[in-house]
Amino acid sequence: MTDESALSTAAPGGGSIETQWDLWEVFTQEGAGAPHEHAGSVHATTAEHAMQNARDVYARRGKVVSLWVVPTASIVASAPSEAGPLFDPGNDKAYRHPQFYKTPRGVRGL
Amino acid sequence: MTDQNPAASRPAASPVASPADVAKVAEFEARIERGESIEPKDWMPDRYRKQLVRMMSQHAHSEIVGMLPEGNWITRAPSLRRKMVLLAKVQDEAGHGLYIYCGTETLGVGREELVDQLLTGKAKYSSIFNYPTLTWADIGVIGWFVDGAAIVNQTMLAKASFGPYARAMVRICKEENFHKKQGYESVATLASGTPEQRAMVQDAVNRWWWPSLMMFGPSDKDSPNSAELIRWRVKRDTNDTLRQRFVDLTVPQARAVNLTLPDPDLRYNDETEHWEFGDIDWKEFQEVISGNGPCNRERLAARRKAHDDGAWVREAAEAYAAKRQAADAA
Numbered sequence: 001m002t003d004e005s006a007l008s009t010a011a012p013g014g015g016s017i018e019t020q021w022d023l024w025e026v027f028t029q030e031g032a033g034a035p036h037e038h039a040g041s042v043h044a045t046t047a048e049h050a051m052q053n054a055r056d057v058y059a060r061r062g063k064v065v066s067l068w069v070v071p072t073a074s075i076v077a078s079a080p081s082e083a084g085p086l087f088d089p090g091n092d093k094a095y096r097h098p099q100f101y102k103t104p105r106g107v108r109g110l
Numbered sequence: 111m112t113d114q115n116p117a118a119s120r121p122a123a124s125p126v127a128s129p130a131d132v133a134k135v136a137e138f139e140a141r142i143e144r145g146e147s148i149e150p151k152d153w154m155p156d157r158y159r160k161q162l163v164r165m166m167s168q169h170a171h172s173e174i175v176g177m178l179p180e181g182n183w184i185t186r187a188p189s190l191r192r193k194m195v196l197l198a199k200v201q202d203e204a205g206h207g208l209y210i211y212c213g214t215e216t217l218g219v220g221r222e223e224l225v226d227q228l229l230t231g232k233a234k235y236s237s238i239f240n241y242p243t244l245t246w247a248d249i250g251v252i253g254w255f256v257d258g259a260a261i262v263n264q265t266m267l268a269k270a271s272f273g274p275y276a277r278a279m280v281r282i283c284k285e286e287n288f289h290k291k292q293g294y295e296s297v298a299t300l301a302s303g304t305p306e307q308r309a310m311v312q313d314a315v316n317r318w319w320w321p322s323l324m325m326f327g328p329s330d331k332d333s334p335n336s337a338e339l340i341r342w343r344v345k346r347d348t349n350d351t352l353r354q355r356f357v358d359l360t361v362p363q364a365r366a367v368n369l370t371l372p373d374p375d376l377r378y379n380d381e382t383e384h385w386e387f388g389d390i391d392w393k394e395f396q397e398v399i400s401g402n403g404p405c406n407r408e409r410l411a412a413r414r415k416a417h418d419d420g421a422w423v424r425e426a427a428e429a430y431a432a433k434r435q436a437a438d439a440a
Contacts, residue, residue, distance in 0.1 A: 020222045021428075023215070040212045040278070043221060045431035057208050060201070061285055080152045 022071060024050040026058050029066040036068050044069075142343050147273040150216035158342055159217055161335070162272050165344065166214040171228045171235035173207035175409050179243040180252060188246060195292050196249065202289070206282045213274035229414050237395060238325050240403030247300055247307075247314035253293015255315075255322040255360070261290060262356045263326070271343035294363065301367040315364070316372040323387070324395045326353040332392075354384055361385045 021043040027036040039058040044050035050069040059067060078086055094100045103110055134153055141148065148154055177200050184200065187193035215221055227233035238256055243249065261283065268279035300311035327349040330336060339345045347355075361378075364371050375388030397403065 020220055039281075040209055041215070042208075042212070045427050046434060049427060049431065057205055060205055077151070080149070 021045050021049075022073070024054070024069045025072050025075060026050075026054040027068040027070070028058055028064045030063050032065055036066065041072060042069070139341075142271050142341075146271075147276065148271050149273045150218075157338075158344075161339060161342075161344060162275065163214060163217050163219055165339075166210055166217075166275055167219070167224050167227065168234050168236070170207045170210035170214060170224065171233050172239065173203050173210065174228070175235045175239045175413065176256075177203045178409055178412055179239055179241070179405075180249060182243050183246060183249050186246065187249075192296065195288075199253070199289055199292065202285055206278075206285070209278040209281055210275075213278045216274045225417070229410070229417055231401070231410055234399060236325060237398040237403065238321050240398050240405045240409060241317070241321050242405050244317075245310050245314060247297070247311040248318065250293050250296030250300060250311065251314040251318045253289055253291075254297050254363070255293075255318050256325070257286065257289040257293060258360060259322050259325045259356050261286060262352050262359070266346045266352065269343075269346055275344075297369070298367045301369055312369055315369050319371050319373070320390065320394075321398075323353055323357070323390055324398075326350075326356070328392070328395070329390075357385050357387055 022045070023041050024044055024047075025041050026039045028039045029036045039054075042050055042053040042057055044053050047069065051067060054067050054069050058064065090096060135155055138148075138152075138154060138158075141152075148158075180196060180200050180203075184193065184196050187196050211221055211224055214224060224233070228235070238259075243252070264279050264283055264286070268276055268283055270276045270279065297311055297315075300307045327333060330348045330350045333349055336345070336348050340348065361371065361376065373388045375386065377386055378384075379386050398406070401407075
């Protein structure tokens with residue numbers, strides 16, 4: 001149904017050359033009121049460390065006012081193969097659109 | 111920085127494709143044709159993934175190794191202003207390397223694997239960083255030529271079909287605007303300075319011009335995979351087109367500060383409205399990318415030393431994390 005590794009395709013294979021720290025996804029908010037958007041990822045040992053690295057890499061320049069860091073393994077993402085049925089906008093259901101309804105002539109503010 | 115070595119990973123004689131694979135490739139190519147972005151979890155031909163891992167990792171390595179020739183002059187910058195600028199620029203290059211490594215990892219290759227490929231000399235990086243920075247004027251000329259060439263290439267790559275690569279390029283292009291301008295400002299200052307300063311900057315131009323043209327990679331006729339990369343919209347333009355764009359941009363900038371470019375064949379063609387230039391020494395290019403440039407060994411040795419010298423920091427971070435975990439568990 002869903003894929004545990006949300007943003008990458010496969011776990012890195014092959015022999016470990018040096019211990020690789022966990023991957024964290026970074027979200028930045030550029031200005032108050034703006035949504036947090038995915039910026040990229042960092043490797044880190046702890047949440048605190050991830051926050052520091054995210055700050056250094058993704059908030060080093062620009063106008064970031066807030067950061068989120070999330071362990072990549074915690075993100076559950078939809079599978080591309082299910083995009084069709086999952087995100088069908090249901091456009092065939094005309095009653096979901098305001099144009100479907102009749103309004104008596106002269107009535108305003110509806 | 112640019113795609114210099116498209117021939118490096120030729121397709122192996124592929125086994126006969128199943129009808130299902132043929133259909134998948136057709137759907138993939140139709141998506142590209144419609145201008146859709148390919149995301150890491152989407153199905154993609156193996157070859158597309160391989161080409162991207164190769165291009166993106168080379169690009170990331172170039173950002174990292176690119177810090178070395180300029181880092182060489184940080185302590186000797188002629189003023190505090192120039193020193194602050196250079197520090198900021200070199201720091202940007204580190205950040206840019208990290209953006210692209212993170213994009214490359216979405217293709218299923220680990221960071222430690224990428225770093226190992228660089229440190230063991232298995233991976234390539236842009237040939238330009240194997241030339242030495244002999245004088246302060248080199249720093250200005252690198253900003254003007256090398257970052258100028260990189261911007262031409264990266265502006266194209268910001269429209270690449272692979273989402274994470276394109277997004278990293280957009281981020282980089284935004285930040286890199288000042289890199290070229292600070293270089294040109296420094297060059298213009300020296301060009302209007304004392305006779306010695308003028309001679310120094312002209313000498314730097316003479317040494318960096320041809321290697322900068324080589325940054326765009328082999329000529330189209332020797333770049334067998336260009337067509338595939340363009341069909342898949344990893345690239346939008348060929349090496350020669352990008353090189354020409356760079357030359358057309360740069361020649362008037364050189365003339366504006368009364369510097370000459372070291373090419374007797376350079377002339378404007380009124381019909382094509384392009385600057386024609388002389389033959390590139392591809393033998394030199396091949397020598398440098400195969401490890402025999404002036405600074406190849408020095409660059410790798412510096413990278414390895416930095417990696418080894420940083421080992422205690424990585425160990426300390428891990429020890430701290432383990433201690434914290436143990437404390438949390440208690």
